[in-house]
Amino acid sequence: MVVQEFTVDLNKPLVFQVGHLEERYQEWVHQPIVSKEGPRFFGNDVLEELVLMALFGIFIWTLIEYTLHRFLFHIETKTYWTNTAHYLLHGCHHKHPMDSLRLVFPPTATAILCFPFWNLVAFFATPSTTPALFGGGLLGYVMYDCTHYYLHHGQPSKDPAKRLKRYHLNHHFRIQDKGFGITSTLWDTVFGSLSPSTTGKKN
Template sequence: MVVQSFIVDLNKPLVFQVGHLGEAYEEWVHQPIVSKEGPKFFGSDFWEFLTRTVWWAIPVIWLPVACFFIFQSVQMGHTLPQVALMVAGGIIVWTLLEYSLHRFLFHIKTSSYWGNTFHYLIHGCHHKHPMDGLRLVFPPAATAILCFPFWNLVKLLSTPSTTPALFGGGLLGYVIYDCTHYYLHHGQPSQEVPRQLKKYHLNHHFRIQDKGFGITSSLWDKVFGTLPPSKVTEKSR
């Protein structure tokens, strides 16, 4: 156990405090505070506003964009069944990206001031305050920025006429992911599949945080061997 010499004041903006935790940050950020009221990030109201997003903004903003790109491939001569396959392929690619980002970026180990600060902004805040409903989905401005490298990646790996539908499918996968993630924290599923998925995800938050990186499914956890041990999963039921 690392001795925590710096004490975070939860009544003050957190973002520029957490870096001072150094090596103690990893332990601190994985001790969740289960409260629906989120912390203050910045002293500036403008920057604070940019960190807060209602969940329904994600489908409202990005579903029309996804449909626009998908329709581009239809206009370029592809049939609806072909476009449907491209969209499905884009969704599958997104699920792998979702898993990879969660495992290798969102759970990166850090102890430096700026490393801690960066990690807290992108994911640490979610583990520290997992029920903060306004910081569960990705801010649209940040998503728009990340769309550029994703578009270029898809463009590099596909043809000009298939790129839009594949990109639109990936964007659709992202919308499904963010809405699912919000529901797993704040919804009360009655059906077996979403109920088990909720338990699976909360198990990642509260019991074994270095396993179970899938959000929309456990597929890639099974493929890459990061499925939580069955005994731990059973305890979360």
């Protein structure tokens, strides 16, 4: 009796099919399909939507990351209390950029801020998509924090990490009013705050 090998049906949801390929999976996954249409991952319509919402949440986080860094963390202050608040918020990181103990936002503060962010997401999203959208944003935040720490204390030898490290340290040590993106240069490009070292311009 000949056992027929499992074949992935590209017209059906893929996620729970690919495991059946077993040792043939590596060969299958490295044969690209050149198409602008994305595949369906899940058969359940709600689950399929939730995956897209989570990815959208990560994307939205990158914009929040850029906006906070550029317009809040780099706000100009002059008075005693605003200077003090800014130093605690972000100034200490610029003054002592290699201080590993004050590089990551305190987890307790993050947990507290989750409540208003959850309510904000719930205001704009539907009850069924709020958890995925919020979860995607939270995952984006964790990715940002890990990336930021690595750019300061890791020694990447290959791009894109090596390029991002150079870009971020340029923001700290050379041109502090440009290059606000941490995980990417996307929003710096969109809003015209790309560091001159990236654009090829000289100071």
